[in-house]
Amino acid sequence: DIQMTQSPSSLSASVGDRVTITCRASQDISNYLAWYQQKPGKVPKILIYAASSLQSGVPPRFSGSGYGTDFTLTISSLQPEDVATYYCQKYDSAPYTFGQGTKLEIK
Amino acid sequence: EVQLVESGGGLVQPGGSLRLSCAASGFTFSDYWMHWVRQAPGKGLVWVSRINSDGSSTNYADSVRGRLTISRDNAKNTLYLQMKSLRAEDTAVYYCARDPTLGATPGWFDPWGQGTLVTVSS
Numbered sequence: 329d330i331q332m333t334q335s336p337s338s339l340s341a342s343v344g345d346r347v348t349i350t351c352r353a354s355q356d357i358s359n360y361l362a363w364y365q366q367k368p369g370k371v372p373k374i375l376i377y378a379a380s381s382l383q384s385g386v387p388p389r390f391s392g393s394g395y396g397t398d399f400t401l402t403i404s405s406l407q408p409e410d411v412a413t414y415y416c417q418k419y420d421s422a423p424y425t426f427g428q429g430t431k432l433e434i435k
Numbered sequence: 436e437v438q439l440v441e442s443g444g445g446l447v448q449p450g451g452s453l454r455l456s457c458a459a460s461g462f463t464f465s466d467y468w469m470h471w472v473r474q475a476p477g478k479g480l481v482w483v484s485r486i487n488s489d490g491s492s493t494n495y496a497d498s499v500r501g502r503l504t505i506s507r508d509n510a511k512n513t514l515y516l517q518m519k520s521l522r523a524e525d526t527a528v529y530y531c532a533r534d535p536t537l538g539a540t541p542g543w544f545d546p547w548g549q550g551t552l553v554t555v556s557s
Binding site: 383426 | 497548
């Protein structure tokens with residue numbers, strides 16, 4: 329099975345900072361990569377699909393890039409409401425594995 | 436409004452059984468593939484199972500294969516997860532989620548239900 333590895337596992341940054349989270353697949357998954365945001369006590373929410381497509385309604389400060397095995401989620405200017413845990417996920421085929429998550433906090 | 440509402444969670448003893456339901460509304464349920472995902476307390480997201488639109492094809496995570504069974508009733512707009520031989524490590528919030536791509540290509544998960552908590556303990 330393909331493994332999904334996120335880094336870092338946790339991150340502290342200041343409001344206005346540019347934040348980057350990386351996700352690596354153990355094999356080529358083309359662009360079948362999604363990013364989710366889960367705020368504390370809330371349900372996961374889709375941010376990015378097809379590696380770089382922004383879900384409708386998601387602020388444009390969020391962006392995704394990558395193809396094959398290496399992917400990134402970037403927040404261009406961190407806002408207080410972005411405090412959350414972020415997960416990548418492969419969805420090319422079963423098993424639809426998630427990364428272990430990146431917990432983002434405000435410094 | 437597209438909505439998924441899970442139910443059926445609760446406290447069950449090790450070795451016991453439980454059936455979760457996910458009631459769908461606001462969309463043509465029978466057109467979409469559906470998934471179950473779980474999250475143990477304080478842990479990350481783990482994909483559990485997937486079913487195609489007419490229920491003829493399913494997939495499972497290795498950790499649940501043979502013990503959990505996904506099914507659906509398109510006439511009732513409801514997704515199910517039958518759970519048997521439950522273990523302490525099955526304790527988690529269970530979410531149902533829709534693949535929004537109508538099965539044409541593999542898809543991401545959107546939306547998610549609010550989740551139902553299953554606790555396996557004596």
